[in-house]
Amino acid sequence: MDHPVGPVLRMCDEVESVVAAIRDDNPDIDIDVVDRGSYVRVQGPGRVRVTEASLQRHLGPAFELRSLQTMLSSFAGRIHTSSDEISWEWATKREGARA
Known part of the structure; x- marks a missing residue:
């Protein structure tokens, strides 16, 4: 796979549901x-x-996106967070770095 990115999750009961939400x-x-x-x-x-909507479909309506961050032990790529989404993207250089 070229440029793999994504979360590394601590093993817990919710992992399969989080993976299902990511696939969705x-x-x-x-x-x-x-x-x-x-x-x-x-x-x-x-x-x-x-x-957050996908996570709530799989984990229940009370699940908050910020709860996912407690499951993260690491990640690959550059992480971006908003009030309703987390994304990981491949980055070739740091923002603001001189070429």
């Missing part, structure tokens, strides 16, 4: 899940996103 929000790309026992690496090529 990225229907046009193959999402790979690598189970390492104590954590799960979820990755896709170039850009992966997950929305």
